[in-house]
Amino acid sequence: MGVFSTGGVGIDLGSANVTICLENEGIVLREPSYVLTLRDDIDEIIAVGRDARQMLGRTPRDCTLISPVMDGAVGNIELTTALLKRLAEKALGKRRALEKNRLVVSMSQGATRVERAALEEAVRTTGARRAALIRTSVAAALGAGIPIEEPRGSMLILIGGSTTEVCIMSMNGVVAARAMRTGSLALDEAIMRYIRREKKLIIGQRTAEDLKIDLGTAVSNPNLSRDKVALRGRDAISGKPATVEITAEDIHKAIMPPLEMLVENIRDAFENIPPELAEDILPQGIYLSGGGAQLEGLSDRLGEMLKLNVMVHENPQDDVALGACLAASNDRLAQKISLSGCLIEV
Numbered sequence: 160m161g162v163f164s165t166g167g168v169g170i171d172l173g174s175a176n177v178t179i180c181l182e183n184e185g186i187v188l189r190e191p192s193y194v195l196t197l198r199d200d201i202d203e204i205i206a207v208g209r210d211a212r213q214m215l216g217r218t219p220r221d222c223t224l225i226s227p228v229m230d231g232a233v234g235n236i237e238l239t240t241a242l243l244k245r246l247a248e249k250a251l252g253k254r255r256a257l258e259k260n261r262l263v264v265s266m267s268q269g270a271t272r273v274e275r276a277a278l279e280e281a282v283r284t285t286g287a288r289r290a291a292l293i294r295t296s297v298a299a300a301l302g303a304g305i306p307i308e309e310p311r312g313s314m315l316i317l318i319g320g321s322t323t324e325v326c327i328m329s330m331n332g333v334v335a336a337r338a339m340r341t342g343s344l345a346l347d348e349a350i351m352r353y354i355r356r357e358k359k360l361i362i363g364q365r366t367a368e369d370l371k372i373d374l375g376t377a378v379s380n381p382n383l384s385r386d387k388v389a390l391r392g393r394d395a396i397s398g399k400p401a402t403v404e405i406t407a408e409d410i411h412k413a414i415m416p417p418l419e420m421l422v423e424n425i426r427d428a429f430e431n432i433p434p435e436l437a438e439d440i441l442p443q444g445i446y447l448s449g450g451g452a453q454l455e456g457l458s459d460r461l462g463e464m465l466k467l468n469v470m471v472h473e474n475p476q477d478d479v480a481l482g483a484c485l486a487a488s489n490d491r492l493a494q495k496i497s498l499s500g501c502l503i504e505v
């Protein structure tokens with residue numbers, strides 16, 4: 160073996176986070192999908208990932224924070240390449256070079272042909288030894304250990320930051336799918352609106368996200384009014400700093416409308432699947448994946464509303480990167496998935 164070892168690298172290139180999984184090591188990195196560039200010259204990259212977000216507003220030059228992967232698709236090829244390459248190099252460290260590794264990057268179901276071509280270009284220019292794109296839902300299924308090689312339909316709901324995919328897979332491919340450009344970020348936005356309307360307090364998206372993660376639940380119970388935090392923000396009328404009390408019940412009320420909508424969409428997708436597939440899925444139940452699947456009580460609520468058994472893998476936010484890494488580390492598996500069109504060499 161030379162100075163650099165070779166191996167598989169799986170990357171979940173999401174609109175909220177980039178998650179990286181290395182062969183034999185597992186998940187080694189998750190950072191926000193941001194690039195910090197100069198405002199006048201967006202090709203001048205100052206930082207990527209977590210550094211980019213932390214440095215915003217703290218640099219002497221006029222900078223702007225860009226999320227190149229908006230809505231699960233690729234907006235700007237150069238910035239996407241920089242984000243992928245720099246974070247992959249960070250994950251690999253000094254012992255491994257990207258040029259010696261096999262890279263597999265997730266590609267969202269809802270991506271248009273133009274967006275896919277942009278992503279192919281971005282992945283190609285990272286300089287990996289060999290690279291491929293994999294459908295996000297198939298990667299999630301592999302990562303979650305769902306038996307998609309069987310000639311029997313399995314249903315997966317993948318909830319990311321700004322995308323949701325409902326997908327039925329069989330024989331290593333996708334047989335029916337629906338992609339929506341809404342996800343867990345919609346819950347943050349609903350929390351911001353609710354607190355502004357009901358508590359007259361202005362808060363930012365990251366505070367709203369923290370509230371969702373710490374207090375949010377999809378199922379109501381009488382104790383919710385006891386769980387509370389003192390929240391600092393800006394008074395919506397005077398503009399001055401202010402503090403109000405927020406309970407878990409407030410957060411529950413805020414997130415229910417977008418959650419109900421999500422459930423309706425899923426129900427609708429389910430009702431439109433061919434009867435043979437529905438027969439496969441009913442006894443088995445459905446799988447839930449993605450960061451958004453971690454909302455407390457969501458799997459129970461979905462199960463209750465859809466009258467189905469709902470299963471969630473241990474760390475659902477890791478599933479896509481894990482699955483991409485499996486495909487990057489196992490050529491036979493990659494070949495099978497490419498036969499169904501869900502893995503594309505670039």
Ligand SMILES: Nc1ncnc2c1ncn2[C@@H]1O[C@H](COP(=O)(O)OP(=O)(O)OP(=O)(O)O)[C@@H](O)[C@H]1O
Binds near residue numbers: 450
């Ligand atoms: N414990 C939690 N409870 C609720 N939501 C959570 C939790 N942890 C993470 N999330 C949410 O999951 C979302 C991110 O999930 P993920 O990393 O799968 O998205 P992504 O892949 O970057 O986005 P997309 O797939 O839409 O492009 C964020 O909106 C985040 O707030």
Ligand SMILES: [Mg+2]
Binds near residue numbers: 172173174295319
């Ligand atoms: Mg995702």
